[in-house]
Amino acid sequence: MSTAVTPAAVRASPVGPLGALFAAPKKVTPGQAAQARMPVQQRAAALSAGGDARGAGMELDAKAAELADPVLFLDAANAYYEAGKADRHIPSVEAGMERARIALDILNFLQDPSADKQFQIVASTEISGLIARANEHLRKSHELIKEIEAEDATGGLQASKQDKPRRKGGGNPMVIGGAVLTALGVAGLGVGVAGLAIGKVNQDNVEDPTVYGAEYDDFEEKGKRGNMLAWVGLPAGGVLVAVGITLIAIGLKRGKKPEESPVARVQPAVAGGFGGLVLTGRF
């Protein structure tokens, strides 16, 4: 895209008409003004035909400010409008609107009694037609801005719709919660299994005929504690694992994308001297 043009960036040229006022001819007729604007209009037409509507606008703009010519301001407004329409660029359309407003300022002033009667840049009969042209330009510019804003809003909405599933899949709270519960359940089951093992070892010791007295009581106490751990750990762990896996399954089903793999997985694992559940995944 070419350089952005904002209304502030393309204000009236510093070589304004008042600078020229000191050297400007005392009398200007509509015919002379038409002749003065013709070369720049031809150059701008060539630029526009070559696809550089914004360049045409800037050329017309500079000359318009130099000659205080509302016709050239309107031509510049039109060129900026065309540039904005082609690039869907609101600041260019707004720059054109400002040029149309300047044209309106000058045209209205030309009807004021304090306007310099020697400085007739346009014929008085043309003023009402040019005012209508400027107002029409403002109307169609407002429409174009609404049109571009609607396009931008639709584009933004589509982008946010595309973002939504990604967020859902990336950080589904159900999957995370389920994974945490499953991990706690696995830990509970581990404690239960450990309790069973402790109970078994101490049971064997108690049944040993050489063990009696205080030592017997000690092994019996440890065995009871192990059994308690097994009684609590195994059911609690089982419930937590069941709930956790259910949550993960629901979460994955809701936020799943066809091309994505599951976020977390719980599977049984058996190895030498070890048996249980393994939780794998990424969060």
Next chain:
Amino acid sequence: MVRPVFLLRSALAVSIGLVLLTSPAETIEAASLACMEPGNLCLEPLQGASWQPGKKPSRKDSKRRGKGRAGTLFLTIDNGRGSVFINGRYAGTAPLDGTPIPSGNNHVQVRDGMIVLSDGLLTVPRGGILRATVNHP
């Protein structure tokens, strides 16, 4: 019978008293309030410069204008936009950043389309740099 000399002295004393009673702060405040009025042009204080709203230059002013060194005008519009016309011709669209302006009495009009924001007589001292603000209604 009261002597005329005594009357004159009394009148003079009362006048001086009134001038002293009006504090500079109140004067500035009154000027600021007038400045905020829609259609008025606020001019930063500068010796020899003045703004007379609603006044037009005389034929004599037009003849005298521009005899001395030109001044420079900076003009901004608060809360809106507008174009500036000096002595019957378009001078630029606000903000004006150092536009040359003839010394002497100049007719200045600021307008936004059909709305005249400010209209009056701006006196520019030789080589003076003037800073003005117009409030858009």
